[in-house]
Amino acid sequence: FVLPTGKTMPSSSNPKINTSRETTTSLEAALLPSIVTKLSPPLRNTIVLSTAASAVAVSIYRSHKKKGLPDANFSEPLPEGNLGCPILGNIDFYTNQGSVETGPGDFFRRQAAKAKNKNIFRYMAFGKPIVMVSGMKNVKSAFNQEFKKIRTTSLMTRLTDLFGGASMLFVNEADRHQFMRRLVGQSMTPDKINLAIPALVASATEQLDQLTMEEPVTMEHVCTNFTLDVAWRQILGLDLKEDEIVQFYEAVDNWIGGIVDLRTLLMPSIKHTKAGKGNAYLVSKIERKMDQLERDGPDGSTMSAMYFARDEEDPSKCLSRDDVISNALLLILAGSETAASTLTVSALALGLHKNVLKKLKDEQLAMIDKHGTEEMTREMIEKDCPYLDAVIKETMRIKPLGTTGAMRVADETIVVDGTQIPKGNGVVFNIYLTHEGDPVVKEDGNAHMDIVKGFKPERWLDDSTKPTEYMPFGYGPRFCLGYNLAMAEMKVFLALLARRVDFNLVNMNQDNVTWKKASIIPKPEDGAVVELASLS
Numbered sequence: 001f002v003l004p005t006g007k008t009m010p011s012s013s014n015p016k017i018n019t020s021r022e023t024t025t026s027l028e029a030a031l032l033p034s035i036v037t038k039l040s041p042p043l044r045n046t047i048v049l050s051t052a053a054s055a056v057a058v059s060i061y062r063s064h065k066k067k068g069l070p071d072a073n074f075s076e077p078l079p080e081g082n083l084g085c086p087i088l089g090n091i092d093f094y095t096n097q098g099s100v101e102t103g104p105g106d107f108f109r110r111q112a113a114k115a116k117n118k119n120i121f122r123y124m125a126f127g128k129p130i131v132m133v134s135g136m137k138n139v140k141s142a143f144n145q146e147f148k149k150i151r152t153t154s155l156m157t158r159l160t161d162l163f164g165g166a167s168m169l170f171v172n173e174a175d176r177h178q179f180m181r182r183l184v185g186q187s188m189t190p191d192k193i194n195l196a197i198p199a200l201v202a203s204a205t206e207q208l209d210q211l212t213m214e215e216p217v218t219m220e221h222v223c224t225n226f227t228l229d230v231a232w233r234q235i236l237g238l239d240l241k242e243d244e245i246v247q248f249y250e251a252v253d254n255w256i257g258g259i260v261d262l263r264t265l266l267m268p269s270i271k272h273t274k275a276g277k278g279n280a281y282l283v284s285k286i287e288r289k290m291d292q293l294e295r296d297g298p299d300g301s302t303m304s305a306m307y308f309a310r311d312e313e314d315p316s317k318c319l320s321r322d323d324v325i326s327n328a329l330l331l332i333l334a335g336s337e338t339a340a341s342t343l344t345v346s347a348l349a350l351g352l353h354k355n356v357l358k359k360l361k362d363e364q365l366a367m368i369d370k371h372g373t374e375e376m377t378r379e380m381i382e383k384d385c386p387y388l389d390a391v392i393k394e395t396m397r398i399k400p401l402g403t404t405g406a407m408r409v410a411d412e413t414i415v416v417d418g419t420q421i422p423k424g425n426g427v428v429f430n431i432y433l434t435h436e437g438d439p440v441v442k443e444d445g446n447a448h449m450d451i452v453k454g455f456k457p458e459r460w461l462d463d464s465t466k467p468t469e470y471m472p473f474g475y476g477p478r479f480c481l482g483y484n485l486a487m488a489e490m491k492v493f494l495a496l497l498a499r500r501v502d503f504n505l506v507n508m509n510q511d512n513v514t515w516k517k518a519s520i521i522p523k524p525e526d527g528a529v530v531e532l533a534s535l536s
């Protein structure tokens with residue numbers, strides 16, 4: 001918008017221009033009404049700049065308004081929902097995402113509470129109207145269109161940069177996505193998980209051995225260290241020395257911290273952010289591991305299974321180095337924080353409900369009676385620990401993913417629950433709102449979603465009380481690929497925890513549970529600080 005002032009046009013080049021005002025150029029003269037050209041340069045520039053800025057604002061406003069319009073080819077109405085400011089959208093999406101009362105995702109719960117149909121409503125963020133879909137019927141209807149009419153979007157390119165853009169999460173072609181899932185999935189079959197159980201037991205034991213009765217223990221740290229241990233040992237197959245382990249933890253922490261921090265998305269370049277540096281560290285570790293695998297051949301790690309995987313449909317096909325890097329990053333991100341947070345919430349729930357901890361311990365004692373202390377296989381955990389399974393399911397029912405899964409965009413207009421989601425709109429699911437609507441568990445004032453009043457693992461042990469509106473691992477073609485590993489990892493940890501310790505919460509009690517405002521899966525505000533009452 002800066003005007004080229006101070007230059008004199010030669011009068012011969014355009015005789016019509018009044019050259020008596022030295023600072024008037026042909027461009028200005030052509031663009032401005034003659035009265036404006038007679039004004040002094042500062043005033044003239046102010047008017048021109050304001051006019052230009054207003055024109056740009058009006059054009060952005062109009063284009064955003066257009067984005068919120070229905071598809072005229074469809075008769076269904078748009079879902080309800082206030083899109084906020086036409087340019088910035090719902091400001092509190094950025095400023096008021098979570099609350100200490102319920103954790104992340106509070107923005108969506110407030111929006112849902114305002115809508116008549118809380119299972120489908122609109123909001124606006126990142127300059128795009130987004131439709132939030134909840135309830136299994138609606139989720140199935142929308143997300144069965146994955147790859148056909150909706151796809152994940154690189155709307156937030158910063159995120160794809162941080163994730164590794166070649167991972168399966170950002171692949172939008174059905175065949176290529178299936179190919180990646182087949183190959184990466186070869187490392188996650190029940191048989192492979194069974195082989196990984198000793199490594200999971202070793203990782204859990206390593207963390208539990210460090211517990212002490214001398215001072216309070218923050219369970220979030222213990223659970224995070226456990227899942228990170230699984231990440232470097234089992235997923236990446238690294239052999240880290242003590243000081244390198246600390247470096248690894250820090251890198252993952254900075255990297256994931258950047259992904260959940262909206263400010264990272266606004267940076268012009270992520271390279272020099274903490275998140276970018278964490279990402280670069282991990283990529284270098286993965287690169288070196290691939291060199292080692294190439295040199296020394298396969299080992300028992302998830303990385304090795306991915307690196308050497310051949311497609312059973314066409315054995316000449318394998319994952320490229322970039323594919324392996326991006327998917328290894330995805331596994332660390334998808335697998336570490338999610339499982340660590342869920343375990344931390346389980347620890348909180350066990351501290352709040354000592355009767356549940358007692359039942360869990362009794363089940364483990366029976367397991368020891370039957371199999372001894374040394375042996376643990378996937379089959380044993382599956383067959384002999386129904387209560388352990390119920391505790392984890394109940395934790396994930398009450399505190400699933402706080403916000404949404406990956407953002408999708410509608411490539412074509414789709415119809416869900418009698419409303420239209422116009423082409424170009426964002427589409428996301430909400431797991432919390434889906435669980436909240438379950439008819440079997442619905443109780444007065446939604447107490448069933450309260451970790452104090454509603455945490456009842458027993459509901460999972462009887463078919464008549466089992467929730468059916470339940471999707472903690474997502475839905476459809478993108479259903480969590482790490483489901484088997486996640487369940488095994490969490491079960492091994494909680495089984496060993498219940499065998500070895502009894503504990504009391506230090507800061508929280510039945511009247512006082514608070515949550516961190518921002519995280520992928522909700523976490524107690526203090527990280528579940530406990531005092532050990534016994535340790536073996």
Ligand code: HEM
Pocket residue numbers: 168169181330331332334335336338339342401404405406407472473474475477478479480481482483485486
């Ligand atoms: C408590 C633990 C976990 C929870 C709650 C969880 C939840 C989810 C959810 C909700 C999705 C679907 C996202 C979407 O559709 O937008 C997903 C996808 C995925 N998860 Fe998990 N997950 C967990 C653990 C893991 C683990 C341990 C791994 C692997 C090490 C893993 C790997 C993946 C992958 C690769 C995808 C993407 C699949 C695709 O795009 O096809 N997850 N997970």
